[in-house]
Amino acid sequence: MLSNLRIFAVNPRKISSLHINNMYCSRITSSLKRIKTHVPLGRNYSSLPGLIGNDIKSLHSIISPPVAKIRNIGIMAHIDAGKTTTTERILYYSGYTRSLGDVDDGDTVTDFMAQERERGITIQSAAVTFDWKGYRVNLIDTPGHVDFTLEVERCLRVLDGAVAVFDASAGVEAQTLTVWRQADKHQIPRICFLNKMDKTGASFNYAVESIREKLKAKPLLLQVADLDDEFADLVLGEFSENFDLVPAEKLQTAIHRVTLARMAVPVLCGSALKNKGVQPLLDAVTMYLPSPEERNYEFLQWYKDDLCALAFKVLHDKQRGPLVFMRIYSGMIKPQSAIHNINGNCTERISRLLLPFADQHVEIPSLTAGNIALTVGLKHTATGDTIVSSKSSALAAARRAGREGEKKHEQNSEAERLLLAGVEIPEPVFFCTIEPPSVAKQPDLDHALKCLQREDPSLKVKLDPDSGQTVLCGMGELHIEIIHDRIKREYGLETYLGPLQVAYRETILNPVRATDTLDRTLGDKRHLVTVELEVKPMETSSVTPVIEYAESVSEDILKGSREAIENGIHSACLQGPLLGSPVQDVAITLHSLIIHPGTSSTMISACVSRCIQKALKKADNQVLEPLMNLEVTVTRDYLSPVLADLAQRRGNIQEIQTRQDNRVVIGFVPLAEIMGYSTVLRTLTSGSATFALELSNYQAMNPQDQSTLLSRRSGLT
Numbered sequence: 001m002l003s004n005l006r007i008f009a010v011n012p013r014k015i016s017s018l019h020i021n022n023m024y025c026s027r028i029t030s031s032l033k034r035i036k037t038h039v040p041l042g043r044n045y046s047s048l049p050g051l052i053g054n055d056i057k058s059l060h061s062i063i064s065p066p067v068a069k070i071r072n073i074g075i076m077a078h079i080d081a082g083k084t085t086t087t088e089r090i091l092y093y094s095g096y097t098r099s100l101g102d103v104d105d106g107d108t109v110t111d112f113m114a115q116e117r118e119r120g121i122t123i124q125s126a127a128v129t130f131d132w133k134g135y136r137v138n139l140i141d142t143p144g145h146v147d148f149t150l151e152v153e154r155c156l157r158v159l160d161g162a163v164a165v166f167d168a169s170a171g172v173e174a175q176t177l178t179v180w181r182q183a184d185k186h187q188i189p190r191i192c193f194l195n196k197m198d199k200t201g202a203s204f205n206y207a208v209e210s211i212r213e214k215l216k217a218k219p220l221l222l223q224v225a226d227l228d229d230e231f232a233d234l235v236l237g238e239f240s241e242n243f244d245l246v247p248a249e250k251l252q253t254a255i256h257r258v259t260l261a262r263m264a265v266p267v268l269c270g271s272a273l274k275n276k277g278v279q280p281l282l283d284a285v286t287m288y289l290p291s292p293e294e295r296n297y298e299f300l301q302w303y304k305d306d307l308c309a310l311a312f313k314v315l316h317d318k319q320r321g322p323l324v325f326m327r328i329y330s331g332m333i334k335p336q337s338a339i340h341n342i343n344g345n346c347t348e349r350i351s352r353l354l355l356p357f358a359d360q361h362v363e364i365p366s367l368t369a370g371n372i373a374l375t376v377g378l379k380h381t382a383t384g385d386t387i388v389s390s391k392s393s394a395l396a397a398a399r400r401a402g403r404e405g406e407k408k409h410e411q412n413s414e415a416e417r418l419l420l421a422g423v424e425i426p427e428p429v430f431f432c433t434i435e436p437p438s439v440a441k442q443p444d445l446d447h448a449l450k451c452l453q454r455e456d457p458s459l460k461v462k463l464d465p466d467s468g469q470t471v472l473c474g475m476g477e478l479h480i481e482i483i484h485d486r487i488k489r490e491y492g493l494e495t496y497l498g499p500l501q502v503a504y505r506e507t508i509l510n511p512v513r514a515t516d517t518l519d520r521t522l523g524d525k526r527h528l529v530t531v532e533l534e535v536k537p538m539e540t541s542s543v544t545p546v547i548e549y550a551e552s553v554s555e556d557i558l559k560g561s562r563e564a565i566e567n568g569i570h571s572a573c574l575q576g577p578l579l580g581s582p583v584q585d586v587a588i589t590l591h592s593l594i595i596h597p598g599t600s601s602t603m604i605s606a607c608v609s610r611c612i613q614k615a616l617k618k619a620d621n622q623v624l625e626p627l628m629n630l631e632v633t634v635t636r637d638y639l640s641p642v643l644a645d646l647a648q649r650r651g652n653i654q655e656i657q658t659r660q661d662n663r664v665v666i667g668f669v670p671l672a673e674i675m676g677y678s679t680v681l682r683t684l685t686s687g688s689a690t691f692a693l694e695l696s697n698y699q700a701m702n703p704q705d706q707s708t709l710l711s712r713r714s715g716l717t
């Protein structure tokens, strides 16, 4: 409840004694209902924001503000914590929208994709640029649903700071932990916003404790006293003598420093829905989160003043073609100029340069380091590519990086270190076939899938070698559903999806040796290869096979045929003998390879591949299935039916926590058993429970479950 808000008073002129890790909190006993809000609560948000017209304040004339005044910020949280609502309020208070969008009414600015408006969830992150008290803030709204984790990772890579939004009645939830870990990985300074303080069951103390315990972070409790005049008077009057006098800017600088060093996280609270605490949050963003020049990006020294940027998002626009969002780390981008893509090793031309404002874009003449730009005209750049001004500039940077690497005895290749993204693309866990309405439409479907893959590297598309059908592989049911929907809406193609299937893997339990000979004459050429190799199980998990060469295999043979051998190994491991699933956790040792002169590399690959397939068939095989971390939040009354249902789904319950009046069931469950769980859970609990799922690992199926699965697949049951 708002009346239970705990507030730390910061006097803008004088500040009370400061013990950063043990800040004073005071309870406001008076209801904050008396606070006057200056926000009209009308829902008549005028459809799309445009820069001309009354709804949107025009952008400041400064296109590239001083870098110290830039904040590249992301908002991250568990699903439904209120990121989108908070973003809408931020846009309202920063002056860019005249009325408030509402996720429940489906008229928010940042959730501009049709599906987002209908489903009320954030799917694609949209960059929004606005100004606040002389600062330029580039804000990226990131999705909370686990199916879109990669979107979050990608966005975190280009941020200098983040706001973690929590539902104050739930504290730290499953997905908060995931995004928190991701932010740790990218060393992002953060502030916390405890949202939904108006909700029954909201507890400031509980949420702060969960930040301390589950995230292992040190919360700094802050709230500016100007939310409530009466409270401010108390602090400035009666209580002021209790505190040492510390100038406000000294306090701010100290908080800024500890936030930047990630020694602690400032915590603010409020209610985005009820328009409470949003301006202080914006102040905190500008005061405590770092500017781009305060982040220590090691690679900047290699580029000096040359352009270095990261393409972190690609969108396809029907009229303008691919739009590429870029974070500029150094140098400048101009329209009508060429850029070099290090990943693709290609040079292409930017035709236009835009400043992103949700789904509206302002044309600009140039943009400098620290900013987020939107470029038009790049046809080959994909999400995650590193962009520089020219090939020679990349070479110069590589030389500098090489020198630096030598000093530090680093092993990485120069080119590798120049690539900025470093975002791991998780392996998809679901797949299904997709078919166009007619064979004639197959090229259109291929085009749509190619465009969607450039936008979303977690979407994989394969061809089923047996049926020739196109197969979609994705991160979850929702992910595949959204892709299907987008093909229909954005590319006008009505496609048919086959049943959703779990992506299993396979491995072997014992080492096996095999030999094979391929002898084929094509035209007047004889191709003859003999190979002997061993496939053995590995203790450590590795998605790709570990390849070893016995000493008996001569250097000469390897020099000419290494690529062909390894291609053969990789292609053989894509299809295991049990289910045709990828084979993992294996090491392959090549013992001998005899090649008749003139044998083509395709034949060498084919022979190696066939030999591995033979070995895999001889081994004892094991199916590995994706195991999910599951967290179900349910009221006490419904706990028993939820547990009984999970037991039938091969669920393994680890812990049942108490969270206010709710019970939180934490455990593991095989993905195959949890398909369509949202509908089941809704029915079981009359819609009162929520759940979060995340891939934990691949685990060996027990013999009975494995044989049931194999019989089902072969049509015997």
Ligand SMILES: Nc1nc2c(ncn2[C@@H]2O[C@H](COP(=O)(O)OP(=O)(O)OP(=O)(O)O)[C@@H](O)[C@H]2O)c(=O)[nH]1
Residues within 6 Å of the ligand: 077, 078, 079, 080, 081, 082, 083, 084, 085, 086, 103, 104, 120, 121, 122, 123, 143, 144, 145, 195, 196, 197, 198, 199, 270, 271, 272, 273, 274
């Ligand atoms: N009571 C209360 N409800 C809120 C508050 N902020 C948001 N909500 C509600 O919480 C629900 C989720 O809000 P969103 O803003 O869509 O949350 P989100 O984190 O962006 O959700 P995803 O994009 O799906 O991850 C909506 O029904 C909002 O109206 C708040 O301060 N108080």
